[in-house]
Amino acid sequence: MSKPxxxxxxxxxxxxxxxxxxxAGAAVATQLSLPSVHAAGSDVIKVGVIGCGGRGSGAxxxxxxxxxxxTIHALGDVFKFRVDGARNHLDRLAKSDKIKELGNTVDVxxxxxxxxxxxxxxxxxxxxxxxxxxxxxxxxTHLEAAVAAGKNIFTEKPVAVDGPGxxxxxxxxxxxxxxxxxxxxxxxxxxQAPYLETIKRIHxxxxxxxxxxxxxxNQNILWEHISELSKHPEHKAEIxxxxxxxxxxxxxxxxxxxxxxxxxxxxxxxxxNWAFGTHPVSAxxxxxxxxxxPNYGHIYDFFAIDxxxxxxxxxxxxxxxxxxxxxxxxxxxVGTKGMCDVDQYTINxxxxxxxxxxxxxxxxxxxxxxxxxxxxxxxxxxxxxxxxLTAIMGRMSAYTGKKVTWEQALNSQEDLMPKxxxxxxxxxxxxxxxxxxxxxx
Amino acid sequence: MKRLIxxxxxxxxxxxxxxxxxxxxxxxxxxxxxxxxxxxAPAPNPKSYTETIPGTQVxxxxxxxxxxxxxxxSPPGEANRKDDEGPQHPVQIRPFWMGKYEVTWDEFDLxxxxxxxxxxxKEPDEPKNAxxxxxxxxPYADETFKKGREGHPVLGITWHAAMQYCRWLSVKTGKxxxxxxxxxxxxxxxxxxKTAYFFGDDPQKLGDYAWFADNADEKTYxxxxxxxxxWGLYDIYGNVSEWCIDRYKKDAYAGxxxxxxxxxxxxxxxxxxxxxxxxxxSWGDEAKDCRSATRFASERDxxxxxxxxPQSIWWMTDGDFVGFRLVRAVAEQDNLKKFRSRITLQSxxx
Numbered sequence: 001m002s003k004p005x006x007x008x009x010x011x012x013x014x015x016x017x018x019x020x021x022x023x024a025g026a027a028v029a030t031q032l033s034l035p036s037v038h039a040a041g042s043d044v045i046k047v048g049v050i051g052c053g054g055r056g057s058g059a060x061x062x063x064x065x066x067x068x069x070x071t072i073h074a075l076g077d078v079f080k081f082r083v084d085g086a087r088n089h090l091d092r093l094a095k096s097d098k099i100k101e102l103g104n105t106v107d108v109x110x111x112x113x114x115x116x117x118x119x120x121x122x123x124x125x126x127x128x129x130x131x132x133x134x135x136x137x138x139x140x141t142h143l144e145a146a147v148a149a150g151k152n153i154f155t156e157k158p159v160a161v162d163g164p165g166x167x168x169x170x171x172x173x174x175x176x177x178x179x180x181x182x183x184x185x186x187x188x189x190x191x192q193a194p195y196l197e198t199i200k201r202i203h204x205x206x207x208x209x210x211x212x213x214x215x216x217x218n219q220n221i222l223w224e225h226i227s228e229l230s231k232h233p234e235h236k237a238e239i240x241x242x243x244x245x246x247x248x249x250x251x252x253x254x255x256x257x258x259x260x261x262x263x264x265x266x267x268x269x270x271x272x273n274w275a276f277g278t279h280p281v282s283a284x285x286x287x288x289x290x291x292x293x294p295n296y297g298h299i300y301d302f303f304a305i306d307x308x309x310x311x312x313x314x315x316x317x318x319x320x321x322x323x324x325x326x327x328x329x330x331x332x333x334v335g336t337k338g339m340c341d342v343d344q345y346t347i348n349x350x351x352x353x354x355x356x357x358x359x360x361x362x363x364x365x366x367x368x369x370x371x372x373x374x375x376x377x378x379x380x381x382x383x384x385x386x387x388x389l390t391a392i393m394g395r396m397s398a399y400t401g402k403k404v405t406w407e408q409a410l411n412s413q414e415d416l417m418p419k420x421x422x423x424x425x426x427x428x429x430x431x432x433x434x435x436x437x438x439x440x441x
Numbered sequence: 442m443k444r445l446i447x448x449x450x451x452x453x454x455x456x457x458x459x460x461x462x463x464x465x466x467x468x469x470x471x472x473x474x475x476x477x478x479x480x481x482a483p484a485p486n487p488k489s490y491t492e493t494i495p496g497t498q499v500x501x502x503x504x505x506x507x508x509x510x511x512x513x514x515s516p517p518g519e520a521n522r523k524d525d526e527g528p529q530h531p532v533q534i535r536p537f538w539m540g541k542y543e544v545t546w547d548e549f550d551l552x553x554x555x556x557x558x559x560x561x562x563k564e565p566d567e568p569k570n571a572x573x574x575x576x577x578x579x580p581y582a583d584e585t586f587k588k589g590r591e592g593h594p595v596l597g598i599t600w601h602a603a604m605q606y607c608r609w610l611s612v613k614t615g616k617x618x619x620x621x622x623x624x625x626x627x628x629x630x631x632x633x634x635k636t637a638y639f640f641g642d643d644p645q646k647l648g649d650y651a652w653f654a655d656n657a658d659e660k661t662y663x664x665x666x667x668x669x670x671x672w673g674l675y676d677i678y679g680n681v682s683e684w685c686i687d688r689y690k691k692d693a694y695a696g697x698x699x700x701x702x703x704x705x706x707x708x709x710x711x712x713x714x715x716x717x718x719x720x721x722x723s724w725g726d727e728a729k730d731c732r733s734a735t736r737f738a739s740e741r742d743x744x745x746x747x748x749x750x751p752q753s754i755w756w757m758t759d760g761d762f763v764g765f766r767l768v769r770a771v772a773e774q775d776n777l778k779k780f781r782s783r784i785t786l787q788s789x790x791x
Contacts, residue, residue, distance in 0.1 A: 054749035061750050089750055092789070188748075220554070220579050228559050264581075323554055327583035344587075351659075355759075359745035 045369055046073035048111075048127025048151075050119045050142055051134030052086035053077070055156060058361065059131045059186075060086065061093055063154070066365035070104045074111035074125035076118030077134075078247055078423065079238050083112050116421060123149045129372070130154070133186075135250040136258050137161050137417060140168035143381070147172040150179055152372050154365060156186040158266045158388040159381070161258035163412030166389045173381040180377070184368035185384035187270045191367055192360035194345045194353035195271070202275050206347050207335030210276055210313065215268040216328045217319040222260070224295040225249045241424030252297025254395075254430065255416035259299045261287075261398075262391040265319035269394075270387035271331040271342055272307070272315060279386045280307040280315070282405040285398035289432060290322065298432045305394035317394060401435030414441035487536050487771050489673075495613055499548055502541035503769060504673045508534055510702055511628050512635065514694050515734035519637050526734040530697040533704045534628045535774070539621065540767040542664035542675050543594035543683065544606070546585065552609050553577040558755075560786065574609040577602055577755035586761040592663035594681040594764040600710075600717040600739060602755045603684045603765040604782035610767070619777065620686040621768040622707040623693075623718045623736070630678075630721065630733045632671040637732045638678070639670045644728035651679030653731050657724035674766075678731040681764035682723040686777070689716040689738035705774045712783050714754070715739050715791050723762035739763070741790050751786040 045067070049060045052075050060072055072090055077083045087108060093099055094106040113121040119142050123130060130146045132139055132155040139159045146153050153176075160166045176183055189195040202210070226249050229236055239245050250256040257263045273279050287303035289296075302320035309315060330343035338348040345353040356363070371378035393409035418427060487505035494500070514529040515522045558576040568574050577598075584597055598606075600620075607618045621629070636642045640650060648656045650668050657679065665675040677683075687693075688710035697703045710717060716738035722731030730737075743760035744752050757763070770777070 054751075057750035058748045058752075062748075086750075096790075186748075219581070219583055220557070222579050222581070223559075228561060231561055323557075323579075327585060328587065329583045330587070361746065361748045 043069050043373070045070045045129045045372070046127045047071065047129045047131060048074040048076070048122040048125055049086065049131045049133065050076050050122050051132065051138075051156075052082040053133070055186075056082075056131065056133035057086040057089050059133050059154065059156070059365075060090055062359070062361045063129070063131065063365040063369075064090075064093065064099050064102070064104045064106075066362045067369045068102050068104070070102070070369070072106040072108060073127045074113065074122045075108050076113040076122035078114070078116055078118065078244070079235070080114045081232075081234050081238060083114055083118075087112060116423060119145060123151060128152060129369075132156060135247060135256040136263060137165075137250075137256040140165035140172075141417075143172045144168050147176045147179070147181060150181065152182040152368070154184050154186070154368055155381070155384070157270070157384055158258055158262045158391065159185070159384050160388050160392070161255060161262060162392065162414055162416045163389075163410055164415040165417070166385055166392065166410060169381060169385045169388075173379065173385060176379055176381060181379065182368055182371045182377070183379045183381045184364050184371075185380040186361075186364065187267060187380070187384050187387060188360035188364050189267060189271055190274065190380070190383070191364040193356040193358075193363075195342065195360075197353035198340065198342050198345045198347070199271075199275055201347060201352055202333060202335075202340055202342075203277070206337070206352075207333065207340050208337030210333055210335050212313060212334035213272055213275070213315040214332045214334075215265070215272050215315065215317040216330055217260075217265040217268055218326065218328045219321055220323040220327070221291065221296075221301075221321050222251060224252055224293070224297075226295040241422075242427040243418070243421060243425050244423040246297075246427065246429070247423070249295070249297065252295070252299055254299060255418070257299065258388075258392065259303075259395050260321050261300075261303045261305075261317075261319050261395050262388065265303070265317065266387050266391045268319075268329070268331050269317060269390045270384070272317075273383070273387050273390060275331075275333050275342065276309055276313075278310055279390050279406065280309050280393070282308045282403055283390075283393045283397045283409075284308075284403045285394045286401070286435065287395075287398035288435070294429070298430050300395075300398065300433075303394060303398050305397065307390070307394070396440060398435065399433035400438050400440045402440055404440065408440070412441060487538055489538070489541075492614060492616070494548065494551055494610070497551055499551060501544070501548055501767070503538035503767070504541045506534075506537050506539050506625075506629050506672060508536040509628070509633075510534070511631055511633070513624055513627055513697075513706075513734075515637070515732065519732070519734070520642070521637075521729035521732065522734070523736070525691045525694075525736050528694055528699055530694055530699050531702040532624050532628065532697075532706060533702045534625055535705060536771045537625060538769045538771075539625070539629050539674060541669075541673060543681055543764050543766050544603075545592055545664055546590040546595050547592065548610075549595040549598070549606060550590075552606050568608075568612050571609050571612040574605060574612060576605060576609065578753065580753070580756040582758070584756060588661045588761065589663075593661045594664055594676070596661065596681045596764045597757050597761045598764070599714075599753070599755055599757055599760070599784075600684050601714075601782045601784040604686075606765075607767065608781060616769055617773055618767045618769050619780075620684050620765060622705065622777075623685040623687040623720065624706050625768055626683065626685050626720045626766075627733060629672060629674060630670065632674075634671070634733070637734070639733060647678065647728045647731060651676065651722070651731055652724050653679040653722055654725060654727045659724060661724055677721055677766075679722055679726070680724060681721075682719045682726070682737060682762055683721045684739075684763060684765040685718040685720055686710070686780075687718040689718045689736070691738075707774075707776065709776060709780060710782075712788050713791055714784060714788050715741055719763055725762045754784050754786060754788070 090106045285305035287300045289301040305317040333340040397404040515526040553576040557579045562575040687708045719737040746758035
């Protein structure tokens with residue numbers, strides 16, 4: 001009656017959770033007994049959170065759950081209401097049994113910062129572990145500053161929205177390598193046990209040589225916040241101009257979000273690059289938008305990209321955010337000896353790994369903190385920069401209608417971030433890109 | 442915090458007992474009781490019916506379930522029994538209707554898909570029209586988990602989302618739909634039987650009635666594609682497991698008398714997100730966890746891949762094995778008349 005233990009049996013998963021929590025605790029205790037190598041003379045991980053929206057608050061919670069000896073030390077965001085929201089959440093979380101058991105704390109009194117420069121204050125606050133979770137457009141600047149200050153970093157994906165941003169991130173990667181900094185990225189599949197097992201088998205030749213693949217993120221339309229604004233006078237009070245409004249509604253503007261191919265589909269493209277062990281050499285893409293509501297800014301609804309990998313191999317990528325359509329998210333690899341549905345953990349139809357027992361969003365912090373405490377190198381910035389540029393290259397091709405090469409994308413002169421940005425400055429919404437008319441810059 | 446946990450005990454509420462049923466072949470257990478409960482206003486004898494969701498072509502079937510008594514929980518000797526399934530205690534259930542099938546995406550999509558909700562939506566205590574009921578915000582990712590949409594059971598939704606669907610449907614139809622109480626669920630599942638499964642004690646037969654770990658290949662299937670239970674309910678075991686209205690408490694059954702019958706018990710949830718009762722087992726569960734008495738408790742881990750805080754109150758990133766089934770009381774019990782989910786983004790986990 002009973003089948004092999006490769007099945008994601010829900011009951012089994014529930015049972016596993018308890019034992020794995022114990023095991024995780026034991027592992028952490030072992031780590032703590034090791035000498036501190038890089039935590040600036042202290043075992044305590046002092047976390048500075050830059051970007052206090054849903055993901056920043058989530059990452060702060062995840063790090064509090066990931067290991068012992070963690071304190072949330074400073075918070076920063078463009079908006080005060082976001083900092084207040086994160087602080088309320090974390091203060092409440094700090095009282096929970098799980099966090100108390102780990103001995104972790106939230107101690108941000110006097111270290112809550114607001115405004116476009118809040119990131120500098122968080123970096124200078126005495127924190128030794130910086131979480132970067134703002135909208136993606138700001139990430140290159142924040143990475144550059146955190147690396148310059150010699151901090152260990154957890155950076156959310158994507159890490160840029162344009163070529164100049166990617167170049168900044170690549171420079172930060174090199175500098176971080178020289179300084180021996182530890183950096184993990186929010187491409188959490190690389191910290192997810194069954195993904196790791198499946199990709200290991202691919203690298204070990206389970207389906208022979210890779211000759212193709214398909215990568216999908218097709219889902220419903222996501223969100224806009226403008227129509228909600230009237231319900232939130234405390235939010236409205238801080239929306240002082242175009243830039244503030246667009247940051248509030250950031251998902252819908254390419255200069256902040258990168259478009260959804262960059263913001264979300266980057267996960268699947270990261271799996272592609274991970275499996276192939278390299279990035280594409282060029283892209284031919286198409287896409288557009290059917291949505292007309294101005295609250296949804298100027299981003300596209302859908303993209304389809306033909307990526308050319310080295311050796312003339314082509315892969316297909318699709319991402320769509322339109323409701324009432326066929327949805328699909330995942331990654332399929334095609335090799336000379338069969339196929340792998342990476343997201344299903346199946347190789348030629350056979351499951352090769354069980355679902356993880358620990359949240360990959362917690363695991364990525366556990367791994368980063370372990371690397372800091374043991375001195376084992378970890379720097380995922382190059383990987384995530386390449387995956388981000390893969391998505392940007394696809395977007396550039398779809399926006400312009402032209403074939404775009406890796407070198408062109410990397411060296412693109414299109415800097416989407418306005419100069420001398422202020423929250424109240426005028427910034428009309430960018431026009432919708434028109435394939436065949438929009439120029440590659 | 443104000444405690445909302447209440448037990449609805451027969452002894453105190455005898456006046457709510459209902460008339461005996463007219464179809465003796467469906468009556469369960471009552472004949473063995475020494476002192477049958479006194480009837481008050483007789484409830485109409487329910488008949489099965491088909492509902493069409495107004496303004497659409499989408500239909501669903503409701504099966505009449507007779508009132509009666511049963512012994513809730515499993516006996517100590519039952520194979521693979523867990524402690525939370527006892528002690529067994531006698532329970533009286535009043536007549537109701539139950540969904541013939543698990544609620545499908547065809548139905549659930551009408552609730553949210555054309556116009557998803559927004560994070561901070563509020564709703565009145567008594568919404569005048571269905572649009573005033575708060576509905577799911579757009580999910581990140583594919584809410585079907587590649588398990589099929591048309592004709593397949595909805596899954597990966599929270600208890601709150603299931604409760605809100607019932608509320609929306611109630612306003613739409615003018616009939617009070619809700620989740621089953623845990624007692625109603627087990628009563629309807631057993632359909633008068635006392636064995637581990639409604640077809641006996643042999644798990645080898647489960648494949649005739651259910652999609653579960655041994656035959657589901659980790660998929661869901663169109664509802665109603667296996668044999669039903671004796672009362673005509675399909676997929677009561679397997680396919681997806683099913684939300685009940687009750688808060689889960691491991692030793693809940695210890696609170697009931699064993700020597701007298703309890704009428705319509707329900708452990709009303711408070712404001713916390715977990716744990717709620719889940720029943721019936723799913724595509725991912727082994728036969729031992731698809732018994733009539735098996736109880737599951739929802740937990741935070743079912744959203745472990747939701748990276749946002751606060752986490753969604755609608756979608757469960759890792760709960761791709763939970764859906765639900767509707768019920769409708771013939772005469773609603775008092776403590777459920779105004780009961781609704783009060784879960785918000787600010788609600789604590791546990």
